[in-house]
Amino acid sequence: ASSSSVYGANPELPKRETMMPRPRSPYAVSKLATESYAIAWGLTYELPTIAFRFFNVYGPLQAAGHAYAAVIPAFVDAALGGRPLPIHGDGLQTRDFTFVDSVTAILARSATQRVTSDMPVNLAFGSRRTLLDVAGELESVLGRDLAVEHLPSRVGDVRDSQADNQRLLG
Numbered sequence: 001a002s003s004s005s006v007y008g009a010n011p012e013l014p015k016r017e018t019m020m021p022r023p024r025s026p027y028a029v030s031k032l033a034t035e036s037y038a039i040a041w042g043l044t045y046e047l048p049t050i051a052f053r054f055f056n057v058y059g060p061l062q063a064a065g066h067a068y069a070a071v072i073p074a075f076v077d078a079a080l081g082g083r084p085l086p087i088h089g090d091g092l093q094t095r096d097f098t099f100v101d102s103v104t105a106i107l108a109r110s111a112t113q114r115v116t117s118d119m120p121v122n123l124a125f126g127s128r129r130t131l132l133d134v135a136g137e138l139e140s141v142l143g144r145d146l147a148v149e150h151l152p153s154r155v156g157d158v159r160d161s162q163a164d165n166q167r168l169l170g
Contacts, residue, residue, distance in 0.1 A: 002035040002120055003028065004055040004096070004161050013128075014096075014164040017053070017120050025156030035120050048116045052107070055124030055163050059100030071131060072097065075138055084149035091132040091150065094160045096124045106168070117167075124163035 005028035006021040023029045035051035042049035058070055064077035075085045106123055109115075132148075139146050 002051050002053045003031040004053050004122070004124070004163065005156075005158070006032040006035070006053065006120075007161070008156075008158060011159070013160055014126055014162040015122065016164040017122060017167055024158065028156065039118055039120070042116065043118060048114055050110055050115055050117045051120040052110075052123040053120050053163075054103065055096040055098050055122065055161060057098050057100055057103050062100075071095070072134060075134060079138055079142060079146050084147035085135050085138070086149055086151055087131050087135070088151045088157065089131075089153040091135070091148070092130050093157070094128045094130050094162065096127055096162045097129060097134075098124045119167070121167045122163040122165055123168060124165060126163050126165045128160070128162040 004015060005025065006023050007015045007019060008022040008024040008028055010019055010022045012019065021028075021032050023032055031053075035053070038049045038051050041047050056070065058072040062070055062073040064070075064073035069077075078085050102125070103123060135146060135148060
């Protein structure tokens, strides 16, 4: 399991697996190193591997109570707790959100069909939503206005994220 964070400072959209990685955080570097190790082991020792780059996975039971919680559970937790939604930056940054059920279905199918790849594969579907869009959707679901608290941008965060999913679907 890798991460779209390996693309880092590369501004081109959508993110293609053939792009030069430009990680901006130790987390992103660790993901790039791990996928590289897996692919190298696969090529060297004929170990069947595939490195998926996840893009902003969200879903039920996702933890919200830590500094690097994913944005959707952080928003839901704040809204249900009567607190402002914490938005780092202006809220116009975009993400390619992927529901956890989609991720698990693809992982299960890849394992049972023994899918391998000597290149990373984006695991997302090419959508792009701003954080303000997500806040608006949550307001719609809850049927009420929600306060927003704009916080400083986080070091290492990328402005926009969107997957090219041709390798995944091809």
